[in-house]
Amino acid sequence: MDRLESDECPQTCNKHFKVSFLQGSRCLMISYPSAAHKFVLDTVMGRLRCILGTIPAPASDLYCQVSPHSPGHRSESIDAAPDLMVKMWSRSCENPRRVPRTIWLMENACSQSDGDVMDKLRASVHDVLDLLVVCKILFKEGTPYHSPGSRGSTVKRLRLSERLSWPEWESNYGNPHEYARVVVDDYTWFSPSSVEFYVWIRKPGESKIDLDSLSGDGYAFGRLYPTVDLDEVDNAFRRGLELTKATMLGLDIPNMDLNGWLFPARVIHPERYVFALEDGAWWTAYQRYRKWYDNEKKSRDRSHRRQTARACASHEASAQLNSV
Numbered sequence: 001m002d003r004l005e006s007d008e009c010p011q012t013c014n015k016h017f018k019v020s021f022l023q024g025s026r027c028l029m030i031s032y033p034s035a036a037h038k039f040v041l042d043t044v045m046g047r048l049r050c051i052l053g054t055i056p057a058p059a060s061d062l063y064c065q066v067s068p069h070s071p072g073h074r075s076e077s078i079d080a081a082p083d084l085m086v087k088m089w090s091r092s093c094e095n096p097r098r099v100p101r102t103i104w105l106m107e108n109a110c111s112q113s114d115g116d117v118m119d120k121l122r123a124s125v126h127d128v129l130d131l132l133v134v135c136k137i138l139f140k141e142g143t144p145y146h147s148p149g150s151r152g153s154t155v156k157r158l159r160l161s162e163r164l165s166w167p168e169w170e171s172n173y174g175n176p177h178e179y180a181r182v183v184v185d186d187y188t189w190f191s192p193s194s195v196e197f198y199v200w201i202r203k204p205g206e207s208k209i210d211l212d213s214l215s216g217d218g219y220a221f222g223r224l225y226p227t228v229d230l231d232e233v234d235n236a237f238r239r240g241l242e243l244t245k246a247t248m249l250g251l252d253i254p255n256m257d258l259n260g261w262l263f264p265a266r267v268i269h270p271e272r273y274v275f276a277l278e279d280g281a282w283w284t285a286y287q288r289y290r291k292w293y294d295n296e297k298k299s300r301d302r303s304h305r306r307q308t309a310r311a312c313a314s315h316e317a318s319a320q321l322n323s324v
Helices: 035-052 114-127 153-159 166-173 231-249 270-323
Strands: 018-022 027-031 062-068 078-080 084-090 101-109 133-141 182-184 187-190 192-201 219-225
Touching: 035 062, 035 084, 035 101, 035 133, 035 270, 084 231, 101 114, 101 231, 114 133, 133 231, 153 270, 166 270, 182 270, 187 270, 192 231, 192 270, 219 231, 219 270
Parallel strands: 101 133
Antiparallel strands: 018 027, 018 078, 062 084, 084 101, 133 192, 182 187, 192 219
16 A cells, blocks of 8 residues: 555556455555556547447437446456446346446556456456457556655756746657657656557357457457557457447347448557557656655755754754853
8 A cells, every 4th residue: 555655656647546356366456547558548438439429329228338447346256447448328128227238348557467457357257247348458667667766966956946847848858759768857757668459359159258368359469669550459449349239239229220330440540549658658757757846845845844943942942041
């Protein structure tokens, strides 16, 4: 729990963190995504919302909600709120009360280890029977971030100026196309080494997604950084949408015709994800800088107050001695 007060949190994650609990292992996981994680995930979310918003059916009969950090699921294996969920509400003979189904689920591996994220995904696949698509976005930093601390030449140099505002930071230092290492005043504030996408899809005839499958139609891998190759992920998302459509067609909703519901030629536009990562990298770096600077200022102010208090106490003691 002490990591909640670390340099990366709360400002880096806008004072939001997520808690997940695995029932079997009694494992509590706490994660705090950075702006880089959030911006990339928001790009996925926006695209899915746009596509699923074109379903040719009244929302009263069929509705899909794409939401980040939505209230999750509490079940025998896990109590968690995934980073992104697609839930489907329908009114049919089989579902008159419009009980939602979770059909897509995504997790952003940030402060958690890859193994922890896979444990969460396995628990979700075990419990959420309607899942059609599972996606993991794995971020790795070249060097884990640590604040400059309170000593050293870098700290002295950073203290010489007032805290920069975001527009000042962006105009003075921000070159979004050089986000491999965000270095300001000779200090590395953000340094991604890779951003990878892993997608699993439920195969025809199977009751659950197979997270152990790393080949074939049920799996896709893509990379956003250091190289950009998201073609397999784009194809996987299209297959996931086709599965979503097939599931809707099987709902037996009266007077609903989805045969004319067509998907765009590309679900993923790589350049949008690159822009999101660029912006997120610089915003993450600035949040870390701002958090460090504010903490340093508070520390200096406290030190100054203590010194002033000691000086006042010493002066009063001297005055009392002189008056005797």
